[in-house]
Amino acid sequence: xxxxxxxxxxxxxxxxxGLTRAALLLCVLKVVVFPGPDVTSDVSVIYRGWxxxxxxxxxxxxxxxWQYPPAAALAVLSPAVLPFLEYATAFFVxxxxxxxxxxxxxxxxxxxxxxxRRGAWLxxxxxxxxxxxxxxxxxxxxxxxxxxxxxxAGRHPRLAGALxxxxxxxxxxxxxxxxxxxxxxxxxxxxxxxxxxxxxxxVLMPGAFAFLGFQRDRGTEVESLGSLVFHVAxxxxxxxxxxxxxxSVEFLGPYVSWVSTGALFLTGAALAWLxxxxxxxxxxxxHTAADAAFTAVxxxxxxxxxxxxQYMVWLVGTAAVCLCFRESRMGRPAALVxxxxxxxxxxxxxxxxxxxxxxxxxxxxxxxxxxLLVTASLLAARALWRATVPARRELPSTPGPSWAERTRVPx
Numbered sequence: 001x002x003x004x005x006x007x008x009x010x011x012x013x014x015x016x017x018g019l020t021r022a023a024l025l026l027c028v029l030k031v032v033v034f035p036g037p038d039v040t041s042d043v044s045v046i047y048r049g050w051x052x053x054x055x056x057x058x059x060x061x062x063x064x065x066w067q068y069p070p071a072a073a074l075a076v077l078s079p080a081v082l083p084f085l086e087y088a089t090a091f092f093v094x095x096x097x098x099x100x101x102x103x104x105x106x107x108x109x110x111x112x113x114x115x116x117r118r119g120a121w122l123x124x125x126x127x128x129x130x131x132x133x134x135x136x137x138x139x140x141x142x143x144x145x146x147x148x149x150x151x152x153a154g155r156h157p158r159l160a161g162a163l164x165x166x167x168x169x170x171x172x173x174x175x176x177x178x179x180x181x182x183x184x185x186x187x188x189x190x191x192x193x194x195x196x197x198x199x200x201x202x203v204l205m206p207g208a209f210a211f212l213g214f215q216r217d218r219g220t221e222v223e224s225l226g227s228l229v230f231h232v233a234x235x236x237x238x239x240x241x242x243x244x245x246x247x248s249v250e251f252l253g254p255y256v257s258w259v260s261t262g263a264l265f266l267t268g269a270a271l272a273w274l275x276x277x278x279x280x281x282x283x284x285x286x287h288t289a290a291d292a293a294f295t296a297v298x299x300x301x302x303x304x305x306x307x308x309x310q311y312m313v314w315l316v317g318t319a320a321v322c323l324c325f326r327e328s329r330m331g332r333p334a335a336l337v338x339x340x341x342x343x344x345x346x347x348x349x350x351x352x353x354x355x356x357x358x359x360x361x362x363x364x365x366x367x368x369x370x371x372l373l374v375t376a377s378l379l380a381a382r383a384l385w386r387a388t389v390p391a392r393r394e395l396p397s398t399p400g401p402s403w404a405e406r407t408r409v410p411x
Contacts, residue, residue, distance in 0.1 A: 039131075059073065102140070180290070223307045226259040231358040301314070302373045
């Protein structure tokens with residue numbers, strides 16, 4: 001009976017994946033018109049424009065909207081592997097392939113004692129709840145790499161390190177996954193891979209690191225946590241404005257730089273907390289790396305000056321890896337992220353006009369979505385700390401081995 005039930009459960013999961021992904025494809029291919037602004041223009045206009053520059057052997061160094069590390073060029077150029085399809089169509093198909101690869105990895109990660117298919121179910125449910133934006137950005141490709149890296153961390157540290165470094169060169173945030181890795185081999189592999197790939201791009205393609213200056217100059221995007229200050233302030237005499245700036249809709253005007261600086265400070269504080277956790281943590285289980293990675297990505301997301309809808313794909317992916325482990329402490333934070341997905345879809349693209357207008361509906365949507373993410377971050381950080389850092393009363397009264405001796409793990 002149990003094998004039959006398991007096969008039935010898998011068939012249901014795959015069936016739901018197929019139906020929901022067919023719906024996403026119909027939306028991005030415009031067979032079905034999804035409400036709100038056209039989310040596919042990033043691919044058909046912006047990505048296609050970058051593609052035309054990248055194929056000449058250089059990065060779009062004069063385009064301030066290019067704010068990505070060098071390996072992002074591979075994602076933008078990837079539709080070339082399907083030359084029989086129009087660029088945007090090929091990109092959407094490849095996004096579907098990345099989605100399927102992530103699911104396959106999560107199903108593989110669910111095998112064995114102490115494992116669960118909850119992660120696969122979270123991925124199957126969470127992605128379509130974000131709407132067609134998922135397939136109209138390359139973040140689903142990056143997330144598939146991050147999922148592979150986290151699932152490899154336990155048995156294949158060198159592979160995990162290489163994937164984390166490659167992911168960081170795709171879109172920076174997978175570098176956070178390294179904070180949770182203890183094996184020296186993973187760090188060495190990440191360093192070698194990062195230097196080799198970055199060096200190759202720097203030598204072969206001019207402008208590989210121009211993105212650093214563009215990213216530095218970004219302001220406060222209208223969907224971020226800090227933006228709520230200005231959404232409310234607009235109703236009380238604040239005379240700033242909302243404009244398309246550096247590729248996103250941002251607030252410009254008095255005190256915006258203060259809020260942006262505050263966001264950077266919070267990000268720094270979050271990183272400092274993660275480093276402190278890493279120094280003090282002594283209890284590591286098979287699921288700890290995934291739990292720590294999910295927590296790190298949550299903290300990075302909520303403190304960012306920008307919380308674009310596609311950032312939610314990162315959270316769904318890392319949360320799904322956590323739930324592959326039955327003993328993971330991230331059940332409640334993962335559930336909050338899942339609830340935040342449809343709210344995100346409502347604020348973009350469905351009712352994005354209300355967000356830009358800072359009306360009651362727009363402010364409410366942002367407050368709910370960002371509130372869910374803040375709560376998930378705090379719960380995740382608390383659970384991670386309690387599970388891995390010994391309480392003061394648990395510390396031995398006599399001198400014990402040094403921190404280096406306690407955390408040393410054979411490579």
